[in-house]
Amino acid sequence: MPEGHSVHRIARQFARNFVGKPVQASSPQGRFAEGAAVLNERTVEQVQAVGKQMFLEVEGDVWLRVHLGLYGAWDFSGEILVDPTIAAANGRMGQTNQRGTIVDDEILDDAGENSLASIGAPRKTRVHVRMSEQTTGLQDDDTWPPPVVGQVRLRLLTDITCADLRGPTACVLQTPEEMLASVAKLGPDPLVGDPAEGEERFVRAVAKKGTPIALLLMDQAVVSGIGNVYRAEMLFRARLNPHMPGKAVPQSVVREMWRDWVRLLSIGVETGQMMTMDDLNPDEYRAAMAHRDDRHWVYHRAGLPCRVCGTEIALEEIGARKLYWCPSCQA
Structure with missing residues (x-):
């Protein structure tokens, strides 16, 4: 999608x-x-x-x-x-x-x-x-x-x-x-309106829900624009267990996830690609821009070793969509 x-x-x-x-x-x-x-x-x-x-x-x-x-x-x-x-x-x-x-x-x-x-x-x-x-x-x-x-x-x-x-x-x-x-039915979008106000809306919405955070990130009434790729990558970048209820996620982590979405969305708009890896050297960046498999931490990497800890990336279905995550880094 x-x-x-x-x-x-x-x-x-x-x-x-x-x-x-x-x-x-x-x-x-x-x-x-x-x-x-x-x-x-x-x-x-x-x-x-x-x-x-x-x-x-x-x-x-x-x-x-x-x-x-x-x-x-x-x-x-x-x-x-x-x-x-x-x-x-x-x-x-x-x-x-x-x-x-x-x-x-x-x-x-x-x-x-x-x-x-x-x-x-x-x-x-x-x-x-x-x-x-x-x-x-x-x-x-x-x-x-x-x-x-x-x-x-x-x-x-x-x-x-x-x-x-x-x-x-x-x-x-x-x-x-x-x-x-x-528009009123949609959650905040970092590129629409005041990002600070969007952050507060996002924090309040997550804090009210006992729904797993992996499902909340895909709920367009909670936050706008996040799909399956960004969902998996943002959860990994936050080292967050995808099954944790939204209301159990520390508010500081929720805020950092919003700010991460602000950054990632801007990169996606500018490049046309869902680049979610940081600190790449020029050769690594060019390779990542050319090939999706070099662009993500966990997405589409089921069965492969985690880029950070070496644990096999897990794949499961949640909300009728595939979820990729590291059972060690995101324990």
């Missing part, structure tokens, strides 16, 4: 490429035809990501709420103007021309996790990206808009950029009141 960093990256792409522009909207798949008709020819006014959900406002007090769920993704094509706050995997954006488009070195990991063309559930795409006049991209025999490939729930199109939504859990239109109600 795409985690919070991916949704914030998507929102920033929309802010650069769609806000302030009228869009042509359609539902090639047909499942969102009525909603697309409402959005069609309206100007995008703002976009906001909260946790794993994105909210896009168009003129006329209409909001589009999208939750990618397990399999959803946005595919971008055409001329993509990349938000300058988003770095490539090697820590730099590459050279840019005066229009702000990337002209070299889009660095991907082996799973394409930080791809600028497709953000969400990992997938292979046939999306064309025109990075600049000097780079290959849309060819003379390509058509505009690009042909629809596969099941596209919603297509949003400007004169130069196309965004195709595939496989979302939710794609609905909302009134301003409905949008605010949706």
Whole structure:
């Protein structure tokens, strides 16, 4: 499932490429035809990501709420103007021309996790990206808009950029009141509002619950954006037993976990990858950016020795999701 960093990256792409522009909207798949008709020819006014959900406002007090769920993704094509706050995997954006488009070195990991063309559930795409006049991209025999490939729930199109939504859990239109109600149901997000206030909300929510902390971190009403990868890594980084009831976790540990989430989310947004290991030398960092298995402490390492103590990493199911943890470091 795409985690919070991916949704914030998507929102920033929309802010650069769609806000302030009228869009042509359609539902090639047909499942969102009525909603697309409402959005069609309206100007995008703002976009906001909260946790794993994105909210896009168009003129006329209409909001589009999208939750990618397990399999959803946005595919971008055409001329993509990349938000300058988003770095490539090697820590730099590459050279840019005066229009702000990337002209070299889009660095991907082996799973394409930080791809600028497709953000969400990992997938292979046939999306064309025109990075600049000097780079290959849309060819003379390509058509505009690009042909629809596969099941596209919603297509949003400007004169130069196309965004195709595939496989979302939710794609609905909302009134301003409905949008605010949706946001109110979500826990704090470090990139939305005051992080200090978010910390207090998180601490209070955890302190009330006898639920295992491993489940609370995945509860989007407790904290927004944390998914299976960040959950496992944050628990290890805190050396915290995943089965400990939330109300039994020392408040100082809960606060440090929030501050760790602030750091990790910012890194994820900037790099497009869930980097959770610290103090890597340059070669180790580059390897970690290229391969997920070099990027995490415990996630996806069942049966392998703990990087700290050598104990075999355990795998169990909790909350219908796989949990990786070290029985020694997190005893």
